[in-house]
Amino acid sequence: MKKVFIYGTVLGFLILGLKFAEYRFLIKSNSFEVYAGLIAILFAIVGIWGGSKFVKKKEILVVKEVLVQPTENFSVNENNLKQLGISKREHDVLMLMAQGLSNQEVADKLFVSLNTVKTHSSKLFEKLNVQRRTQAVQEAKKLGLVP
Amino acid sequence: MKKVFIYGTVLGFLILGLKFAEYRFLIKSNSFEVYAGLIAILFAIVGIWGGSKFVKKKEILVVKEVLVQPTENFSVNENNLKQLGISKREHDVLMLMAQGLSNQEVADKLFVSLNTVKTHSSKLFEKLNVQRRTQAVQEAKKLGLVP
DNA sequence: TCCAAAATCATACTAAAGTATGAGCTGAAA
DNA sequence: TTTCAGCTCATACTTTAGTATGATTTTGGA
Numbered sequence: 001m002k003k004v005f006i007y008g009t010v011l012g013f014l015i016l017g018l019k020f021a022e023y024r025f026l027i028k029s030n031s032f033e034v035y036a037g038l039i040a041i042l043f044a045i046v047g048i049w050g051g052s053k054f055v056k057k058k059e060i061l062v063v064k065e066v067l068v069q070p071t072e073n074f075s076v077n078e079n080n081l082k083q084l085g086i087s088k089r090e091h092d093v094l095m096l097m098a099q100g101l102s103n104q105e106v107a108d109k110l111f112v113s114l115n116t117v118k119t120h121s122s123k124l125f126e127k128l129n130v131q132r133r134t135q136a137v138q139e140a141k142k143l144g145l146v147p
Numbered sequence: 148m149k150k151v152f153i154y155g156t157v158l159g160f161l162i163l164g165l166k167f168a169e170y171r172f173l174i175k176s177n178s179f180e181v182y183a184g185l186i187a188i189l190f191a192i193v194g195i196w197g198g199s200k201f202v203k204k205k206e207i208l209v210v211k212e213v214l215v216q217p218t219e220n221f222s223v224n225e226n227n228l229k230q231l232g233i234s235k236r237e238h239d240v241l242m243l244m245a246q247g248l249s250n251q252e253v254a255d256k257l258f259v260s261l262n263t264v265k266t267h268s269s270k271l272f273e274k275l276n277v278q279r280r281t282q283a284v285q286e287a288k289k290l291g292l293v294p
Numbered sequence: 295t296c297c298a299a300a301a302t303c304a305t306a307c308t309a310a311a312g313t314a315t316g317a318g319c320t321g322a323a324a
Numbered sequence: 325t326t327t328c329a330g331c332t333c334a335t336a337c338t339t340t341a342g343t344a345t346g347a348t349t350t351t352g353g354a
Contacts, residue, residue, distance in 0.1 A: 087330060100282035103311065114310095115333055122312060132340085133311075134281055135247035234300060250341065261340095263302055269342060279310085280341075301350070310341065319332075324325100 077144035084127045084143075091145065093120040098137045098146040224291035231274045231290075238292065240267040245284045245293040 081091060089110075096106040107117045125131060128139045140146045228238060236257075243253040254264045272278060275286045287293045 089331060097281070100277070100279065100285045102279060112331085113333055115335090116331075118312065119333080120331085122314090125312080130247070131312085132247060132249060134244070134284065137281065137284075138247045236301060259301085260303055262304060265342065266302080269344090272342080278342085295354100297352105297354090299351085299353105302348080304345100304347085306344090308341100308343075310339105312339070313337080315335090315337105317332100317334085320330085322328090322330105324327075 074147040076146075080143045080145060086124065086127055086145070090120050090124050090127075093117055094124055094136065094140055095146055097121065097124075097133055098140055221294040223293075227290045227292060233271065233274055233292070237267050237271050237274075240264055241271055241283065241287055242293050244268065244271075244280055245287055 076091075086094070092110060093106055096109055101109070103117045103121065104114055107114045110117070121133065121136075125133075125136055128136050130136045130139055137146070223238070233241070239257060240253055243256055248256070250264045250268065251261055254261045257264070268280065268283075272280075272283055275283050277283045277286055284293070
């Protein structure tokens, strides 16, 4: 509420300024209507300016909810990884698998053969106690092994 | 911008009113300072009132990020479904597929044959523009088609 | 009522996924 | 140095996934 006094003071000085000007030149060189009009315009502007400062306080909160995948600020749950005995390479395969890549695509990305990927994923399924890659991805996400 | 004219008109009428009053009683029964002060106060109020109408337009947008929780507060994005031309049955298959079920398991759950599920999923992949079920699940989650 | 879309299923494929087993290589720990 | 876990790859196989095509039946809406 400190601002109230600030604006009040500003208004006070403006009025003083007007009264001072009244006895100087404005009242002498202009008609009454012009003077009244100037006051009107001036204070309308002051009102708009000052008013906006207060009205801005009455913010209209528009809360827009945005769905965000927990991909950011993700860190692998190393504990679960160790618990299940999942090796580094197996985890690599799991990560790419979770991105929807085929075994062949994973093999290409990791510069290994298709058979190697199959071996890794097979052991992976055993450790995750699942049968299919889709289930593996689900389980891995639940365990915080992949984003 | 229509409101600008409305406020302008209101201001115009106020000025006319003041000029009218000027030749009636106000100017005769009060001193010039009082009259000027009244104009100042009046237009300050008008300014605050009018200005607030515009300022209110400036909404404060607060983006609240909500992490996607697999099960809670999920609702299917019907819009995307329609956009992609995914039928009800195809969506059923998609939902179960996203749960890591095999085609055979999906068939059992929906009381249809394995071939039917294959047909559905095949069309599904086409509509989702993917080749594999793992990619389909990914895309579906991104589009809010499945939890 | 009539029709197009949806749903169902089949056959016959090809492609990919997954399993089982064995083996060679390597680096680190015992 | 030996041992061992992890990584690699191969062969051979079974299972599941996915494609293509065609047919029949439901069904919701003009």
